[in-house]
Amino acid sequence: RYLGRAFMFGFCLQQEKLLEGYVGFANLPNQVYRKSVKRGFEFTLMVVGESGLGKSTLINSLFLTDLYSPEYPGPSHRIKKTVQVEQSKVLVKEGGVQLLLTIVDTPGFGDAVDNSNCWQPVIDHIDSKFEDYLNSESRVNRRQMPDNRVHCCLYFIAPSGHGLKPLDIEFMKRLHEKVNIIPLIAKADTMTPEECQQFKKQIMREITEHKIQIYEFPETNDEEENKMVKKIKDRLPLAVVGSNTIIVVNEKRVRGRQYPWGVAEVENGEHCDFTILRNMLIRTHMQDLKDVTNNVHYENYRSRKLAAVTYNGVDNNKNKGPMTKSPLAQMEEERREHVTKMEKMEMEMEQVFEMKVKEKIQKLKDSELELQRRHEQMKKNLEAQHKELEEKRRQLEDEKHNWEAQQRVLEQQKLDASRYSTLSRRVKKIFTK
Amino acid sequence: WPRVPGLGHSGSGSTLLGYIGIDTIIEQMRKKTMKAGFDFNIMIVGHSGLGKSTLVNTLFKSQVSRWSSGWGGEHKIPKTVEIKAVSHVIEEGGVKMKLTVIDTPGFGDQINNENCWDPISKYINEQYEKFLKEEVNIARKKRIPDTRVHCCLYFISPTGHSLRQLDIEFMKHLSRVVNIIPVIAKSDTMTPDEKNEFKHRVRKELETHGIEYYPQNEFDDDMEDKNENDKIREAMPFAVVGSDKEFQVNGKRVLGRKTAWGVVEVENPNHCEFALLRDFLIRSHLQDLKEVTHNIHYETYRARRLNDNGGLHPISANNTQESNL
Numbered sequence: 001r002y003l004g005r006a007f008m009f010g011f012c013l014q015q016e017k018l019l020e021g022y023v024g025f026a027n028l029p030n031q032v033y034r035k036s037v038k039r040g041f042e043f044t045l046m047v048v049g050e051s052g053l054g055k056s057t058l059i060n061s062l063f064l065t066d067l068y069s070p071e072y073p074g075p076s077h078r079i080k081k082t083v084q085v086e087q088s089k090v091l092v093k094e095g096g097v098q099l100l101l102t103i104v105d106t107p108g109f110g111d112a113v114d115n116s117n118c119w120q121p122v123i124d125h126i127d128s129k130f131e132d133y134l135n136s137e138s139r140v141n142r143r144q145m146p147d148n149r150v151h152c153c154l155y156f157i158a159p160s161g162h163g164l165k166p167l168d169i170e171f172m173k174r175l176h177e178k179v180n181i182i183p184l185i186a187k188a189d190t191m192t193p194e195e196c197q198q199f200k201k202q203i204m205r206e207i208t209e210h211k212i213q214i215y216e217f218p219e220t221n222d223e224e225e226n227k228m229v230k231k232i233k234d235r236l237p238l239a240v241v242g243s244n245t246i247i248v249v250n251e252k253r254v255r256g257r258q259y260p261w262g263v264a265e266v267e268n269g270e271h272c273d274f275t276i277l278r279n280m281l282i283r284t285h286m287q288d289l290k291d292v293t294n295n296v297h298y299e300n301y302r303s304r305k306l307a308a309v310t311y312n313g314v315d316n317n318k319n320k321g322p323m324t325k326s327p328l329a330q331m332e333e334e335r336r337e338h339v340t341k342m343e344k345m346e347m348e349m350e351q352v353f354e355m356k357v358k359e360k361i362q363k364l365k366d367s368e369l370e371l372q373r374r375h376e377q378m379k380k381n382l383e384a385q386h387k388e389l390e391e392k393r394r395q396l397e398d399e400k401h402n403w404e405a406q407q408r409v410l411e412q413q414k415l416d417a418s419r420y421s422t423l424s425r426r427v428k429k430i431f432t433k
Numbered sequence: 434w435p436r437v438p439g440l441g442h443s444g445s446g447s448t449l450l451g452y453i454g455i456d457t458i459i460e461q462m463r464k465k466t467m468k469a470g471f472d473f474n475i476m477i478v479g480h481s482g483l484g485k486s487t488l489v490n491t492l493f494k495s496q497v498s499r500w501s502s503g504w505g506g507e508h509k510i511p512k513t514v515e516i517k518a519v520s521h522v523i524e525e526g527g528v529k530m531k532l533t534v535i536d537t538p539g540f541g542d543q544i545n546n547e548n549c550w551d552p553i554s555k556y557i558n559e560q561y562e563k564f565l566k567e568e569v570n571i572a573r574k575k576r577i578p579d580t581r582v583h584c585c586l587y588f589i590s591p592t593g594h595s596l597r598q599l600d601i602e603f604m605k606h607l608s609r610v611v612n613i614i615p616v617i618a619k620s621d622t623m624t625p626d627e628k629n630e631f632k633h634r635v636r637k638e639l640e641t642h643g644i645e646y647y648p649q650n651e652f653d654d655d656m657e658d659k660n661e662n663d664k665i666r667e668a669m670p671f672a673v674v675g676s677d678k679e680f681q682v683n684g685k686r687v688l689g690r691k692t693a694w695g696v697v698e699v700e701n702p703n704h705c706e707f708a709l710l711r712d713f714l715i716r717s718h719l720q721d722l723k724e725v726t727h728n729i730h731y732e733t734y735r736a737r738r739l740n741d742n743g744g745l746h747p748i749s750a751n752n753t754q755e756s757n758l
Contacts, residue, residue, distance in 0.1 A: 052592020160482020
C-alpha cells in the first residue's frame with residue numbers, strides 16, 4: 001500500500017492539485033502588480049533613420065506628448081557634422097502607473113555624403129549602456145540598479161518603394177545582435193496600398209536574404225493572442241504615419257494629415273499600421289521587449305565581455321554558445337583556469353630567470369679571463385721595458401768607463417807632457433850653462 | 434487714299450504698300466523643322482525610389498524610361514553610378530521628336546557617396562566633346578547629331594526639412610555645365626502647408642549656396658522674358674507627382690494615384706505642380722533649353738577647350754580629354 005501511495009505521490013507532482021479551500025495565493029499577481037506600480041516602469045526606445053522621415057512626429061504621436069516641441073531645432077537647423085546620440089527623458093503617468101520613458105535619438109544618421117561607419121556611435125552607445133548595467137550588477141551594493149539599456153530600436157526605412165538601401169542593410173546587420181530591431185516604413189502615406197504590399201514583401205525578402213534577425217513576436221499558449229500575433233507578423237514591416245494635428249472628418253475628430261484629396265487618418269487601420277505599432281509597443285509587448293533585451297542581448301554582451309577578460313588572447317569563440325553551465329560553475333572553472341595559467345607563467349618566469357643567471361655568470365667569467373690576459377700582457381710589457389732600461393744603463397756605464405779611461409789617458413799625457421817640458425827645460429838649462 | 438510716291442516713313446519700320454509674303458518664313462521654318470524633327474536629351478538624377486522613371490513616363494505620356502515594363506522586376510542598386518541612355522522617337526501633330534532619357538542609377542544610393550557626380554559630369558563633357566569634334570571636322574555632316582544634355586531634372590527628396598548635403602554638392606558642381614531643373618519628388622507626401630514651407634526653404638538654400646538653376650537670371654534677354662522667368666523662378670522647385678495609371682474621378686478619367694483616403698490627381702493644379710512643370714518644360718521652354726545649352730554651356734566648354742590646347746586639330750587623336758571644371 002505504501003508503494004502504491006508513493007507511486008501516486010510521484011505522479012501527482014506533475015498534475016495540478018485541486019484545492020479543498022481557498023488558500024489565497026491567487027492574489028499573487030495582484031501583489032506583483034501593486035509592487036511594480038509602486039516601483040514604476042522604465043523603458044528606453046531608440047529611433048534611428050535619416051532626417052526627414054518623421055521620427056519626431058511619430059514619437060510625439062505614439063506617446064501623445066510633445067517630446068519634440070515645435071521649437072526643437074529640426075534637422076535643417078542642426079549642424080551636420082557627425083552622428084550624435086541624444087537622450088531625452090519624460091515621465092508619463094496614466095491610471096496610477098508611471099513610466100519613465102527615455103528616447104534615444106540619432107540626429108545626423110545617414111545625412112552626410114559619406115556615411116561609412118555612421119552606425120558606430122549607435123553601437124558605442126548601446127554597448128556603454130550594457131557596460132554600465134554590468135558594472136552596477138557586479139557591485140557589492142546593488143540597491144540602485146537603474147536600467148538604461150536600450151530595449152527597442154525603431155529603424156525607419158524611407159518609402160522608396162524599391163527595397164532596402166545599402167545603408168539600411170549594413171546598419172541592421174551590425175545591430176540585430178545587440179538590440180531588438182523593429183523596422184518601420186516611414187511616411188507610409190506616400191504609397192498606395194498595392195505599392196505598400198510590394199514594398200513590404202521586398203523588404204522582408206531582403207531581410208531574410210541577409211539573415212537579419214529582427215524582433216520576433218513570441219508564440220503564446222493563448223489562441224486569441226496567437227491570432228493577433230500572426231496578424232502582426234503578416235504586416236511586417238509596419239508602415240506608419242505620424243501626426244499630432246486633429247482634423248474633423250465626418251464630424252469625428254481624428255488625428256491625421258490633411259491633403260487636398262482627402263485626409264490620411266493616423267489611427268485608421270486601413271490607412272496605416274500605426275495602431276498596430278502602438279498597441280504592440282506599449283500595450284502588449286513592452287515587457288517582452290525588456291525581457292528579450294535582458295535575457296538575450298544583454299547576456300550575449302555579458303558573456304562576451306567576461307570571456308574576453310579572462311581568456312585574454314585565447315580564442316574567445318569558446319564561450320559564444322548558449323550558457324549551459326550555471327554562472328557559479330562557470331566562475332569556478334574560470335578561476336581554475338586562471339590559476340593554472342598563473343602557474344604556467346610562474347614556471348616560465350623561473351626558466352627565464354635561470355637562463356639569465358647563467359648568461360650573467362658566463363659573462364663574468366669571460367671578463368675575468370680577459371682581465372687576466374691583459375694583466376699578463378702588461379707585465380710582459382713592463383719586463384721588456386725594464387730590460388731595455390738595463391741595457392741602456394749598461395751602455396751608459398760603458399760609455400762612462402770609456403770616457404773616464406780617456407780622461408785618465410789624457411791626464412797622463414798631460415802629465416807626461418808637463419814632465420817632459422820641465423825635463424826639457426832642465427836639460428836646456430844644463431846645456432846653456 | 435491719296436497716292437504718295439515712294440515710301441511713307443524712313444527709319445524703323447516701313448509700311449508696306451502691298452503684301453509681299455515675308456511672314457510666310459515662319460511657315461517655311463515650321464515645315465522644315467517638322468520634316469527634320471528635333472532631338473531632345475533629358476537627364477534624370479536622384480537617388481533610387483524617388484519616382485524618376487514614372488515622372489518621365491508621365492511627362493511624355495508614354496513608356497520612355499528604362500523600366501518600360503511598369504513596376505515589376507527587382508531594381509538592384511548598382512555599386513557605382515551608371516549612365517543609361519534610352520532613346521525613343523515620339524510624334525505629335527506631325528512633329529517628330531527623338532527623345533533621349535538619360536538615367537543615372539546608383540546615384541546617391543551607396544553608403545559613401547563621395548564624388549558620385551563624377552561619372553555624370555564626365556558623361557556631359559563627353560557629349561560636348563563629341564559635338565565639338567564633329568563641328569571642327571573638315572568634312573562635317575550637315576546635321577550634327579546632338580547628344581548633348583539639354584536639361585537635367587534633379588529630384589529632391591521630400592523630407593520636409595531641407596536639402597541634403599549631397600543635393601547641394603551635386604548642384605553646385607553641375608549648375609555651370611548643364612541646365613538644372615530641381616523638382617521635389619513624390620510631393621503627395623506633404624500637405625500644402627508643408628509643401629510651401631519646404632519650397633521656400635529649398636529656394637533659400639539654393640540662393641545661399643549660389644546655385645543657378647534654369648532659367649538662369651543672367652540669360653534673360655529682355656524685360657518680357659525676365660517677367661515670365663521671374664514668375665517661374667518663384668514657383669520653383671516644382672512639387673510633382675507622377676503616375677501612369679488612370680482612375681475615375683467625378684466621371685472623368687484622370688491620371689493619378691489611388692490611396693485609401695482619396696485619389697491624387699496628377700494634372701490637378703490643386704494637388705501638385707506637375708502641369709506647371711510640363712507646360713514649362715515642354716510647351717514653353719523646350720527650345721530655350723536647347724538654345725541655352727548650345728549657345729552658353731557648349732560655347733563655354735568649347736572656348737575652354739580651344740584655349741587650353743592652343744587650338745584643336747580637326748582630327749583629334751585623344752578621345753578622352755575632359756575639361757577641368
